[in-house]
Amino acid sequence: MPHTRTPAVAGWFDGEGDGFRLLGTRCSACASVHFPREDLHCRNPHCTGGPLEEVPLSRSGRIWSYTDSRYRPPSPYVSNPELPWEPYALIAVELEAERIVVLGQTAPGITVADLTVGMEVEVVPGVLDEDAETAWTTWHWRPTGVTV
């Protein structure tokens, strides 16, 4: 078992269990939300800019579209070439409050056969890959209320 859990990317998500959230930044001047986080300047061209504040994104949203990856993606995606390739699904999710679409892998065990456009999904903590020392953590989307 890995000894430590380390985010695969720093500052994009936080929390455990039901408290897990994606983290973006919000412009204090125009309220635009940025994910992945934008810490330098607001990207709204009409905005004069203000301090950018870290905000948790909505926990759930609706599927904009989905697909999967039936062939092993190339590096820098990490997978064990010794093991048979297990396709994973990807979901693009519309978050209503932020009016943004965020892509992510599905939780393990969820396939495209389980999904439809418009279905509600929620963000859950997941593991991208792991070695003997470290589990690299990420976010996953999972149909709301489903536990696999």
Add this chain to the structure above:
Amino acid sequence: MTQDVAVLGAGMHPWGKWGRSFVEYGTVAARAALADAGVGWSDIGSVVGADTVRGGYPGYVAGATFAKALGWQGARVASVYAACASGAQAIAAARAQILAGLADVVLVVGADAAPKGFFRPAGGDRPDDPDWLRFRLLGATNPTYFGLYARRRMAVHGDTPEDFALVKVKNAAMGALNPYARYRKRVTAEEVAASAVVADPLRLLDICATSDGAAALVLSSMDFARRLGAARPVRIRAVSTVTPNFPNTVLDLPDIATDSAVAVEPTGETFRASIARAAFEEAGLGPEDLSLAEVYDLSTALELQWYEDLRLCGEGEGAKLLREGATAPGGRIPVNASGGLASFGEAVPAQAIAQVCELTWQLRGTAGERQIAGARVGITANQGLFGHGSSVVAVR
């Protein structure tokens, strides 16, 4: 509306997996374009190259590399990188030089030797690069984005995998007639349906391959064309190189998320549609004026999207337009008479130039068995990673 520039010459190296250097491909295409133009290499005042990565040198090179291969002769030089839009932006740079009076006649070249399989980002640990991040965090290859667009069309417009397959059938039939195409075999809908799923709902034959290839153009001022005796050359009337408008609300390669629409209401016009609109506006023409279109069919489903973005039909009516035969040869607006990327594959810096080569031959009436009768106005449409627009309007 700006002035026209003349297309004096067009040339290609056949596309495929040839295992040779992009310099060789580009030089072959350049010499073919020069011969077609009837212009000597030493008369070229400027060379613009669409960039590729040269092995052993960690940079993007093109213009001077081709100039060296053709023999240094002191021409002005520029190199352009804009991902898949590199070729169109090289044409834009050449055209700007001609219209500004900096050069009378310019050689534009794009060539590549593509890697096998999926495109992937440059190496190293680079978490500040969105292209690197989408592979590292999501394993989101280009085909997965094509799959997202295809599934979205199915959900919103009712398109079916059978509709997508018909695009491949149409383009393969044209590619079979094109001596420069990599794939020169007709394909049936059953063959598409029997190919392996790559990114649900898209199959192997719905997605374009990677290829080696090269394309080149000789462009000039209208005065130079007249002096050369080219009385009625094909003319480039518009080149659209626009960026998206905030908020960009369609999830796009290589991004992990869209812009938020909280602060600014989206106009309803997508990035791809804005690329085409800018080209039409600059040309002073509209979709009703078109004889043909060459669009960027990275996937079969994406070709249907371009029908709508070019306003060849209304939103959601792309599959209907296809089924009616309007986009096939003999139809109201044939699309991808060259065979498209479905038949060529991707050779990134070359493909936007290759699209204009096809328009040139079609508008001259020299496209052989692929000829669209009476072609007078053509448009190309393409989109480069990271927000590079690309569309060219040519007329005769």
